[in-house]
Amino acid sequence: MSTKLFAPHHWRRKKSIVSICVVAGLVGAGYAATTAAGKTGKTQDVTLNVSLFGDFGYHDLYKQYEASHPGITIKEDIQDYATHHSNLAKHLAVGGAADVEAIEVGFIAQFAAQPQQFVDLRQYGASSLKKRWLPWKYQQGVASNKAVIGLGTDVGSLALCYRRDLFKKAGLPTGRAAVSRLWPTWKRFIAAGQRFQAHAPKGVKFFDSGSNVYNAMIGQATPAYYDRNGKVIASSNPSVKAAWNLTMKGIAKGESAGFAAFSNDWNTGYKNGTFATVTCPAWMMGYIQGQAPNTAGKWDIADVPGDGGNWGGSYLAVPKQSQHQSEAADLVKFLTSPASEAAIFKQTGNLPSQPALLKSRAVVGFKNPFFNGAPVGKIFAASALKLRPQILGPHQGDIQQAASNAIQRVEQHKQSPAKSWAQFLKDVKAIG
């Protein structure tokens, strides 16, 4: 009647599986209950959530703010760059945004195109603070309806990092001033590249990536992809075509190492000295030091061709979804105050976006031994002050990506410059 299959030990084992499931379910439910209870907390205290895409060096500032504002607790979230911004878009659409959100310059225009999603910081006195910032930095945080949706944190600022030892081998001057004189314009930069390649050590190229050079050129064009009315003029703007042509010339003369910025090969290129120059924002110094510690002292920094430049930098914004708008706005003003930005500069080297600080002794006197003792503070500050930047538009990032892809296609020998440009124009049209 009863076979071996009905043996007691099977029963017990199956029973234990079920009980595990039940227990697990209870544990899960209990955990959820306690977490939910923990989150309500005291009602008069305010917790501000700050969401960033990297370490902005705010830890000490939070402590300072919490000490001077009892009842306010600050919690910080960090995600990687791409995830942070894509999550921000999702949260704005369906809810869940933090009280303070960091927005990088590559995305600021597209979020500024949706001013209804953010608190207009003019309500909290942003207009009176306007003079603190570099005019172009402040302007990028202003939407088309004049609402101020973000206040500037740091600026990338742009200089040109070069390898003194490689320049020497190729017979180029190595002193900072002499090198800066080599390339007052981008045309002269490409020409200097030809000189370099003529006697360069085997396998070494003049610059790392056509896209980086091109972006630096575009960054100085006023206007570039967008005109003042927000219309896309990439196809018709002669400055854009000129930048393209110059970049193509450099690539054709074999000056480009053909890397994609931040790719593995690019990182290795630093270590192995595969390229002699790179367009260099302030935060790139830390990057180079981390990637290629063996090249200490071999680098130096010269001025970027043209008039200044910028690569990177961020803003802090307050989404309208925030339950504590005025506290959040106040925190934003604090974190972007001159005192705060000065403190951050001392701590992380992020360049302040405020002229007063850029001219201060702390910044101007800052030298970096890794870069042959270059007065980096002075160089980057000058670059930020000189810049008359391009006008950013909502689909800036897409157009930039299309351009980078187009340049890469040429560097990878997949398309001729003419064909690649044609495809770029098609893409720009589709972006609208």
Next chain:
Amino acid sequence: MSNGSAAVPAAAARRRGATRRLRRLDTKVSPYLYIAPFFVLFGIFGIFPLVYTAYVSLTDRNLLEPTSHFIGLANYAELFHDSYFWNAVENTLGIWVISTIPQLLLALAIAHLLNRSLRVRTFFRMSILLPQVTSLVAVALIFSQLFGYRYGLVNYVLNHVGIGNVNWEAGRLSSWVALSTMVTWRWVGYNALLYLASMQSIPEELYEAAAVDGARSWKQFVHVTIPMLRPTIIFTVIVSTIGGLQLFTEPYLFQPVKGAATGGSGRQYQTVSMYLYEKAFGSSQFKFGYASAIAWCLFLLIAVIAFVNFLLVRRIRAVDA
């Protein structure tokens, strides 16, 4: 007791009748109860997204803008003329063919080898699951390094053998090969283990009988193993088809620079899922309506191809009991 003796069979009959009715109820109702958890939970977490994306695909919804308009099938019409969409379809099919067919054959071979009497058998069987243990972030970093153009390990070896550098990520076929290697590496152990689990349930006697009939190893494999594995093979083919055509993570992480999800400078390895992601989240346009249309087209594509595969694999001779 004459009354009782007459009542007892009647009561017993009533009990038997009740038991039979319960039995019938059990046979009729319990299947639905058993599949209920799946359908209830799917109803909550699966139906709503499906219906939602179906509706959104008929609008011009943009993630950042508050309002959207009903535009009927305009998204689908635009998709039909979208050369980047068809490029993505081509990429997806190409990568799928290269990554799935060799992978499943390899998994079958591996399972067959592992089914033998081996020393340290458990060690080998477990080693093939290690790719599943390795986190995706690490996998992406490592394979990008392996297939790097100038400094990758694969090119390093190729250089020593005299072949020279291949720009894996830049080329179309080369990127497909690199990605297929990644996908195969990650999933071949998984599929091999599924085949192995099924092989374990094949009675030894069938092999012995075949051996007695004079069949050597290969014939045994073809005439005993494969027919008995038929349900599992159908399963792996369908699941690999679905998973392969939905491929997203591996090509996304293979890009030198993530975020935009263009799948290379010339979109050479952008799969349909990546194109979907680019339209919905990767570009600043956040064209959610358009992306939903892509999702439904992908659904159709997978359904058709999975069905075709199913018909093909079903032709494996069924087990004669």
Next chain:
Amino acid sequence: MSVLAYRARPHARRIRRRTYRRAGPLTYLFLVLLAVGSAFPLYWSFVVASHDNSALGAYPPVLTPGGHLWSNIRRLFDAGIVNVDFWTALANSAIVAGVVTICVVFFSALAGFAFAKLDFRGRKTLLLVVIATMIVPVQLGVIPLYIEMRHFGWIDHLQAVIAPFVVSAFGVFLMRQYIVGAVPDELIDASRVDGCHTARVFWHVVLPAVRPVAAVLGLLTFMNTWNDFFWPLIVLTPRNPTVQVAVSTLAGAAYVPDYALILTGTFISILPLLVVFLVLGKQIIGGIMQGAVKG
């Protein structure tokens, strides 16, 4: 020879050794290469984790471990530096993966059994629906699912990463295919004749029979849930993270990712998985696969 006849003679085990299926040296070579290939990326991520940040891009590539592992691990668990509590992340992942695995295996066996061996109206259609649910692309379901999670108030809670995954079409389909082949109809009929209702058949006939595939499904589900990063990244924050969310916060030092730290994070996140894998895997794969089913 019918399968049933074989099963009716449980004492007729392997009388003869499998002399015709022993593995040759070529087989061993192939399997060793396979093992090396499977383990290499894992090994190499350990190598990178044991160096400082410059090792990942070195050329020729670095293949031997360095001495930085301990300092990297210490940095990882210093919540002040990395901004996320890795211990919490490990615990959360364990809870999530554990609950999901148990539920998936159980519910899949339940439904798989029904589709394989029970007769009911709409069986074929419903099975097709189950398979069709696998086709829905994950990336797009993200937004509506997120809306639902907000509705339930589950954002940043573990329910959000558990609930949508406690049933798996893949698991149901797998169980169904396996049960169709591995559980003979005669066995079920026999137990019914013995007077078992469906639940007893499930409990005493089917569950023991599906041990191999249940073990495999459980192991695979556990690993996949542990490694899942796309959805947790959207619905959880570093305040209540799983390990993959925690690792992604490591990736963000503004523009300068610290790869050594990231790979240390992934290495640590793999360790519990490896332990589960080695301890349970050995028992599950080794023991059960030795044909306990045929007992």
